[in-house]
Amino acid sequence: MKVHEYQGKEIFRKHGIITPEGIPAFSVDESLVAYDKLGSETVVVKSQIHAGGRGKGGGVKLAHSRHEVESLAKEMLGMTLITHQTGPKGKEVQRLLIESRADIRLEFYAAITLDRGKEMDVFMVSIEGGVEIEKVAAETPEKIVKVWIDPLLGMKSYQARKLAFGLNLTGNAFKEAISIFLKMYACYQSTDASLMEINPLILTGDDHILALDSKFNFDGNALFRQKEISDMRDLSEEDPMEIEAGNYNLNYIKLDGNVGCMVNGAGLAMATMDIIKLAGGEPANFLDVGGTASAETVNNGFRIILSDKHVKAVLINIFGGIVRCDRVANGVVQAVKELGLDVPVVVRLEGTNAEEAQAILRKSGVSIIPAVGMKDAAEKVVKAALGA
Amino acid sequence: MSILINKDSKVVVQGITGSEGQFHAGQMLDYGTQIVAGVTPGKGGQATLDDRVPVFNSVEDAVEQTGADTSIIFVPPPFAAEAVIEASFSGISVVVCITEGVPVHDMVKVKRVVNQNGTHLIGPNCPGIITVDECKLGIMPGFICKKGSIGVISKSGTLTYEAIDQLVNVGLGQTTAIGIGGDPIIGTTMKDCLKLFEEDPETEGVVIIGEIGGQMEIEAARWAKDTMSKPVIGFIAGQTAPPGRRMGHAGAIVSGGDDTAEAKMRILGECGLGVAESVADIGELMQNAMKQI
Numbered sequence: 001m002k003v004h005e006y007q008g009k010e011i012f013r014k015h016g017i018i019t020p021e022g023i024p025a026f027s028v029d030e031s032l033v034a035y036d037k038l039g040s041e042t043v044v045v046k047s048q049i050h051a052g053g054r055g056k057g058g059g060v061k062l063a064h065s066r067h068e069v070e071s072l073a074k075e076m077l078g079m080t081l082i083t084h085q086t087g088p089k090g091k092e093v094q095r096l097l098i099e100s101r102a103d104i105r106l107e108f109y110a111a112i113t114l115d116r117g118k119e120m121d122v123f124m125v126s127i128e129g130g131v132e133i134e135k136v137a138a139e140t141p142e143k144i145v146k147v148w149i150d151p152l153l154g155m156k157s158y159q160a161r162k163l164a165f166g167l168n169l170t171g172n173a174f175k176e177a178i179s180i181f182l183k184m185y186a187c188y189q190s191t192d193a194s195l196m197e198i199n200p201l202i203l204t205g206d207d208h209i210l211a212l213d214s215k216f217n218f219d220g221n222a223l224f225r226q227k228e229i230s231d232m233r234d235l236s237e238e239d240p241m242e243i244e245a246g247n248y249n250l251n252y253i254k255l256d257g258n259v260g261c262m263v264n265g266a267g268l269a270m271a272t273m274d275i276i277k278l279a280g281g282e283p284a285n286f287l288d289v290g291g292t293a294s295a296e297t298v299n300n301g302f303r304i305i306l307s308d309k310h311v312k313a314v315l316i317n318i319f320g321g322i323v324r325c326d327r328v329a330n331g332v333v334q335a336v337k338e339l340g341l342d343v344p345v346v347v348r349l350e351g352t353n354a355e356e357a358q359a360i361l362r363k364s365g366v367s368i369i370p371a372v373g374m375k376d377a378a379e380k381v382v383k384a385a386l387g388a
Numbered sequence: 389m390s391i392l393i394n395k396d397s398k399v400v401v402q403g404i405t406g407s408e409g410q411f412h413a414g415q416m417l418d419y420g421t422q423i424v425a426g427v428t429p430g431k432g433g434q435a436t437l438d439d440r441v442p443v444f445n446s447v448e449d450a451v452e453q454t455g456a457d458t459s460i461i462f463v464p465p466p467f468a469a470e471a472v473i474e475a476s477f478s479g480i481s482v483v484v485c486i487t488e489g490v491p492v493h494d495m496v497k498v499k500r501v502v503n504q505n506g507t508h509l510i511g512p513n514c515p516g517i518i519t520v521d522e523c524k525l526g527i528m529p530g531f532i533c534k535k536g537s538i539g540v541i542s543k544s545g546t547l548t549y550e551a552i553d554q555l556v557n558v559g560l561g562q563t564t565a566i567g568i569g570g571d572p573i574i575g576t577t578m579k580d581c582l583k584l585f586e587e588d589p590e591t592e593g594v595v596i597i598g599e600i601g602g603q604m605e606i607e608a609a610r611w612a613k614d615t616m617s618k619p620v621i622g623f624i625a626g627q628t629a630p631p632g633r634r635m636g637h638a639g640a641i642v643s644g645g646d647d648t649a650e651a652k653m654r655i656l657g658e659c660g661l662g663v664a665e666s667v668a669d670i671g672e673l674m675q676n677a678m679k680q681i
Contacts, residue, residue, distance in 0.1 A: 116572050116639070119573055120496065151497045152497060194492060219492050221492065222493065224466060225466065253630070253633055255628070264546050265545045265547060265636075266544065266570060267545065267548075267570065267597065267625050267637070268546040270635050271547055272667075273628040273629070274628050274667065275667050275668060276628075277627065277628045283628055286629070319546040319549045319553075321527070321529035321532075321545075350553060351529060351553070352529055375668035
């Protein structure tokens with residue numbers, strides 16, 4: 001799960017990580033109230049969307065007066081912001097952050113994330129702040145300093161010192177950086193973050209360290225114990241069909257093709273998308289209906305797949321294990337009858353009671369194209385999609 | 389022979405009185421798995437599954453009184469990490485954690501504990517492990533397997549069944565099939581499993597089923613290239629997965645580097661493994677690889 005920059009900064013402040021003063025605003029009026037409250041003449045007006053690259057896309061601008069805040073807020077709220085992370089459709093700006101302008105002397109990068117290979121969290125800093133870290137990693141990897149944190153011991157002071165030395169800091173800034181790094185790790189741990197990034201972390205003209213940005217990813221599996229974080233979820237940033245699927249306990253991701261698919265199990269669902277592509281089609285979605293695949297889940301799955309008007313044919317691919325194929329077949333027949341589908345449906349059922357299931361489909365009277373094996377299923381559904 | 393579990397494994401089921409635990413413990417007993425104990429704190433002294441399995445308050449009690457050496461965990465995500473730690477410190481040598489949704493911060497700590505204690509953890513978020521006709525420790529349908537000489541390693545559940553089905557269709561049975569799980573941090577890696585299969589005299593060839601995300605398949609392939617004497621073939625799911633999206637499994641996400649399906653398939657090929665372009669080719673590819681020995 002992601003949160004907005006202003007929400008990330010609220011989390012930072014709770015953990016003692018210093019940020020510039022800022023106030024979120026959802027309207028032009030609120031932007032002006034925020035400006036008055038901040039009391040500094042020059043402020044930064046920052047679009048709040050769940051994607052990076054906002055500055056380059058025109059979503060972050062300086063305002064030198066109340067009047068400029070007003071015109072910028074009018075311009076930004078409701079505009080579609082396109083960055084390298086939003087995709088070509090962009091995202092509508094619905095929230096702003098009005099923030100005091102900081103006096104930037106140097107820009108750094110700081111982040112904590114999981115190193116899957118080392119099976120430990122890694123804390124990275126770089127003197128190259130404000131730019132894409134992937135680029136730094138590729139071109140000048142020596143400019144990134146890393147420490148790996150023992151999960152049972154936690155972060156140690158010498159590790160924080162290594163990071164601060166890596167940024168060539170001295171004096172007060174050195175001390176503040178160490179304190180911030182230790183607080184960042186504590187914050188990362190206590191919020192169940194899977195990524196925490198500050199880009200840029202800055203050194204101010206008067207020798208202080210400040211978090212000028214915030215980026216978080218939180219572990220979805222840990223939200224049960226992170227109520228404050230899960231309350232920050234902004235549903236308007238997510239695909240409405242994916243949210244609805246989540247309400248049915250289905251795992252759905254919309255794609256751009258026209259062949260819908262419904263599969264039990266995430267790995268098999270990916271492999272089904274892949275074989276549709278190999279057969280010359282384009283998958284319209286990823287949909288994992290989970291281990292049970294009852295009549296109800298099949299029904300809900302159909303509703304979600306077919307709400308995408310590009311879908312010209314649907315492939316149901318179920319490998320029955322504990323779930324019996326004859327039950328799934330009954331569910332499919334029932335759903336097709338109820339929903340009165342107008343797209344061809346190819347069904348491949350394998351595993352427990354597969355033969356009985358084929359018989360049920362044949363006798364049902366509904367127009368279902370049976371398939372044997374994944375190759376056959378993919379070829380049939382792609383052909384059906386072309387014919388429709 | 390086989391890897392990790394066999395007919396002598398004495399199994400304790402953690403969370404045996406929950407609905408999942410009840411159902412699958414019953415299925416495992418029917419397969420012939422030697423389930424000697426169940427654990428549900430507060431229900432010690434009872435017996436379950438038609439009085440066939442005694443219930444204990446702790447894994448420690450179960451181990452002391454029944455000699456259990458293997459455990460399978462069906463407890464909800466908030467408690468799963470602690471269940472693994474309890475098993476590990478109670479002297480269990482193989483722990484299978486079926487639970488999906490364990491927080492990754494918990495798993496990072498758990499991994500360190502099982503490594504220190506020398507416990508083989510399989511999972512979490514996995515279908516389990518089956519040594520054909522001897523011991524089923526998981527939620528997979530046992531009847532699809534056939535005894536034979538192929539080892540199967542997979543990150544996925546139903547995709548593992550698909551692979552096993554294809555193997556059986558070309559006349560290849562299995563020694564042990566192991567679903568290692570789809571989370572970012574898991575107990576036993578693909579490389580760990582390859583090593584075990586290499587050492588197992590009954591296993592003559594291995595199928596690995598991977599997916600996008602992480603470097604595990606690559607690590608396994610490089611190890612196989614340098615060390616493995618038996619043929620290995622692989623399939624990677626997620627060629628059409630969009631970058632940055634989590635495809636069902638918590639660990640199935642393309643986040644830059646060599647973690648795309650394309651990159652993994654290329655590297656597997658470079659390491660001399662047979663690579664199935666299509667999921668439908670797994671059985672045939674393994675069959676061809678076995679003919680060449």
